[in-house]
Amino acid sequence: MPSIFCLGSAQSQNRRVTQTRTRLERGRGALGPALALVHTGRAPTRAVLTAELGVTRATAGAVAAELEALRLIRVDTRPSGPGGSQGRPSHRLAVDPEGPVVLAVQVHADGFRAGLVGLGGQVVVTAPGSMTVPADPAHVLGAVVEAGAGLLRDTGRVCVGVGLAVPSAVAQPEGTALNPLHLAWPAGAPVLQILTEQVALAGITGPTGTPVACFVGNDINLGALAEHRHGAGHGAQHLLVVATGHRGVGGALVLDGRLHTGSSGLALEVGHFTVNPQGRPCHCGLRGCLDVEVDPLALLEEAGRTPGPEGSLLEQATALLREEYADPAVRAAAHALIDRLGLGLAGLVNVLNPDRILLGGLHRDLLDADPERLRAVVADRSLWGRSGSVPLLGCALNHNSLVGAAELAWQPVLDDPLGVLVG
Structure with a gap:
């Protein structure tokens, strides 16, 4: 009997240990x-x-x-709890808000921006930098990583990864910038490799003392990802984002919570959607693409203004639209861009049938300037718009491409918090 009792006790103990391990x-x-x-x-x-x-x-x-x-x-x-509520x-x-951060960096036609971003898309601090982006990507990537390393030193925050947003289609998983049309970089620049090298040179390490992982993606794609998780795209099933930054026009599509990037990262190159066949020559070799017909330089030229030396093209175009919209020449230029943008959006709606459209950069300001005109153009040219217009909204996040770059770097933590933070 004693031996049977002991055997039963051992089995019960093993079972409890197994159950505990399973729960853990x-x-x-x-x-x-x-x-x-x-x-x-x-x-x-x-x-x-x-x-x-x-x-x-x-x-x-x-x-x-x-x-x-x-x-x-x-x-x-x-x-x-609310007054009168029952129960605990x-x-x-x-x-x-005081936890780890990722270093998010962005390169654009007029320079760069570095920032520290926490969970929830919370931007802790940013540092902009203005410079003429040279043909060697290492030059600007070194500068932006150095700025980011300074932010980490100043704040004393723990870094768990680095994400980079660039104005180019990005081949994955190689991390090469395939067509940086608005930068002097060569096609196929190995930006992920260069970023990783610059981060190592800056001595940025993670909580376990090992080098942090680095990631790179297209700026508009990353902006769309950020808006879907934390901004105006939250809850959308088929989200289309079209935006213009410092130069050119980009687009992105989020399907069921995932970015649609195509077979090699080239999907949704909407900047080369033709809206004016007799229009401006585009960098891609065609004419009248959204890329050159509805970006900041196009607004300045349409209004008869010469770009000045102060501020980026985006800042100058935004200021013109917000501060001088009463000027007939500025209003006419805005209407011309709105009509072209609406034509492009209608074509995309016919092909993609999104349930929400977000506009970013100067496009958000064009929507704010005359929302009824833009919505009317899209509805008139869109098959779906005639039966029920697609909601057309402005992006809600400041620095959404930066926040999207941070999402890339946060993903390994979201996948395995203990593995990244403890090892």
Whole structure:
């Protein structure tokens, strides 16, 4: 009898150990999905987190506690409920504003911007830089990484990755800039390799003391990703984003939460959608592309203004539109660009059938200047617009390409928080 009792006890103990290990493994596997839910604002409370993960309240509590211990989120265990409410309010969850950050960097036709971005798309600090971008990518990438390293030193924050946004289609996974038309870089510049080298030279390491991972993507694609997770595109199933930055026009499509980049990263090159066959010559060799008909330089030229030495083309065009719209020449120029933009958007709507369109950069200002005119052009030229117009909104995030670059760098943490932060 004693031997049978001992055997039973051992079996029970082994079973308990196995169950405990299974719960721990299940809990660790839930860390990434839980963090992603808090990161995108889809789990503001522990009760919602429990339901979304499909786990017990105890498991959700343990997962939240682990993420808090990693300084990724904060848990408010004593939230105040609305007056007259019954029961104890669920613990509230939010990203930790003092937690780790990623270094996000962007290169554009007039220089660069570096920034530190936390979870939730929170921009902690940025540092712009104006320069003529030379043909050697290492020159500007070295400058922007140096600026970012300075931000990390000044703030004392822990860096977990680096993301770069560039105005070019980017081949993946090689990270080469295939067609940087508005930069002097050669086609096929190995920007990911160069970025990784510059980050190593700057001595930027992660929480475990090892070199941080680096990522690169197209600026408009990354802006669309940021808007879908944290901005005006939140909740859209088929989101189309069209924007103009310092030069040119770009587009991006988010389908069911994922960027549609095509087979090699070249999808949605909407800048070379022809809207004026007799128009301006484009860098691609054609005429009348959106890229040269609806960008900041086009507005300045259409209004009869010569670009000045102060400020970028985007800043000059935006100021012209906001401050001198009463001038008949400026209004006429804006109307011309709105009509061309509307024609391009209508063609894209006919092909893609999105459920929401976001406009960024100068296009957002054109929408603000005369929303009814732009919506009317899209509806008149679009098959779908005649039966029910697609919502047309402005992008909501400042520096959305920078935030999108940060999303690339945050992704490994969202996939495996312990693996990145602890090793």
